[in-house]
Amino acid sequence: MKSSNPVLSRLGRAAEQQRTGYGAYGPPGEPGYGQPYPTAAYPAAPPAVQPMTIDDVVVKTVTLLGLTGIAAIAAWNLIPDGYMGAAWIGAAVVGLVLGLIISFSRMANPALVVTYAVVEGVFVGMVSKTYQEFLGYSGIVLQAVVATFGVFFLMAALYKFKVIRATPRFTRGMIAAIGGLFALMLINFVLSLFGFHTGLRDNGAVGIIFSLVCIVVASLSFILDFDQIEQGIRMGLPQRYSWTAAFGILVGLIWLYLEILRLLSYLQGSSRD
Template sequence: MKTTNPVLSRFGRTAVRERGAGYAAGAGYQQPAYGQGYPPAGYPEPSGYPNGAFPTSPVSTRTMTIDDVVVKTATLLGLLAASAAAAWVLIPDALLGAAWIGAAVVGLVLGLIISFSRMANPALVVAYSVVEGVFVGMVSKFFTSVAGYDGIVLQAVVATFGVFFAMVLLYKARVVRATPRFTRILIAVMGGLFAAMLINFVLALFGVDTGLRSGGPVAVGFSLICIVVAALSFVLNFAEIEEGVRAGLPERYSWMAAFGILVGLVWLYLEVLRLLSYFQGDD
C-alpha cells in the first residue's frame, strides 16, 4: 500500500525493517517454516540455541506511539525554552549579533544532519533543540531590548501555540488531510519560500532591498504566506506520525517526529514575531 507522504523514506527504510530484524542468537539467520519444535524427529539438534529450539519470533522492540511523540516534543520545547532564557540572561547585548549568527549556523548544520540521516539520533535532536533555543533567545532579545517592542515575545508565543493547536483540531477533524496532491504542492511552495529567503539574504548582503523583509506591504504579505505555509506543514508532521505509528517504527523514532514539529514551531514563531514587529513599527 502506498503512503500519502514520504515518512518511511524520510525515517529510513531500515527503521521499518528493525521491528522484524535480528534474533537473540544467530543474527542473520532465516527462520525456517517449521517454527517452534524444528527440526523434525530424527534430525540432529542445532547448536547454539537452548533446548535445541529455533527462535520463532524476532527480538521485541517497543514501537513508537502518539504519547511518545507528545512527551518528546514537550521535552524538546522545554530544553529550547530553558536555553533561550539562559542565553537571554547570560549573553550581553554586545555579543548578541555574534551569538545570533553562531547559533543560526550551528543549528542549520545540525538540522541538515538530522534531516538527511537515515537513523534517528536523540543526542543530535536534543543538541539541535538547545542550539535553537540560543538562536530564538537572541532573536527575541533583539526585538525586545534593541528594537524596543515590549510584549512582542509573549504575543508571538501565544499566537504560535494558538495556530498550532488550531491545526491539531483541524487535522483531528479531518478538515485538512495530507493527500498526495496536498503534500506535493506544499513541499513545492516551501521550497520556493526558502529559495526566496536565501536569495533575499544574499542580495541584502550587497545592499539590495527586495522588500520581502523591509516592513512594507510586500513584507507583510510575504510573512502572512510564510505563516500559512508553516501552519500547514504541521499537517505533514501529523500524517507522518500516524504512518510511523502504523508502520511500527521503533520508539526512538519519536524523536524524529518531535524534531519535525519543533522545526515548524520555531519557523512559525519567527514569522509571527516578524509580522508583529511590522505593525508595532508603525506606531
C-alpha cells in the same frame, strides 16, 4: 493505507524485521519469512525493539520544547549584550548544520536532536531579546508565543477532525511551497549583501504579505508532520524515531514563531508611525 513516503516504507520494513527477528528463510509473506519457522527447537524470537506511540512523540516534543525554552531564557539573561551578535550568528549557523544532518540522516539520533533544541533555544532567545528590548516592541515575545501555540493546536484540531488531510497533491504542493519560500529567502539574503533590497523583509506591504504567506505555509507544514507521525506509528517504526518526529514539530514551531514575531513587529511599527 500504504505510505507514499519511500523513506518511511523502508524504515517500516526494517522495523518489522527488528521486531520479529525474522532472518533469511521461509517463503515471503509467511510468518517464518527470513528464518526457520518457529518450532519447539527454534522458538520465535522476542521483539527486539518497541514501536513508537503517539505518547512517545508527545513526551519527546514537550522535552525538546522545554530544552529550547530553558536555553532561550538562559541566553537572554546570561549572554552579555556585546556578544549577542556573535551568539545569534553562531547559533544560527550551528543550528542550520545540525538541522540538515538530522533531516538527511537515515537513523534517529537523539543526542543530535537534543543538541539542536538547545542551540536553537540560544538563537530564539537572542532574536526575541533583540525585538523586545533593543527594538522596543513591548510584549511582542509573549504575543508571539501565544499565537504560535494557538496556531499549532488549531492545526492539530483540523487534522484530527480530517478537515485538512495530507493527500499526495497537498504534500507535493507543500514541498514546492516550502522550497520556493526558502529559495526566495536565500536570494533576498544574498542580494541584501550587495545592497539590493527586494522589500521581502522590510516593514511594508510586500514584507507583510510575504510574512503572512510564510505563516500560512509554516502552519500547514504541521499537517505533513502529523501525517508522518501517523504513518510511522502504523508501520511500527522503532521508538527512537519519536525523536525525529518531535524534531519535525520543533522545526515548524520555531519557524512559525519567528515569522509571527516578525509580522507583529511590522504591525507595531506601523502603529507607531
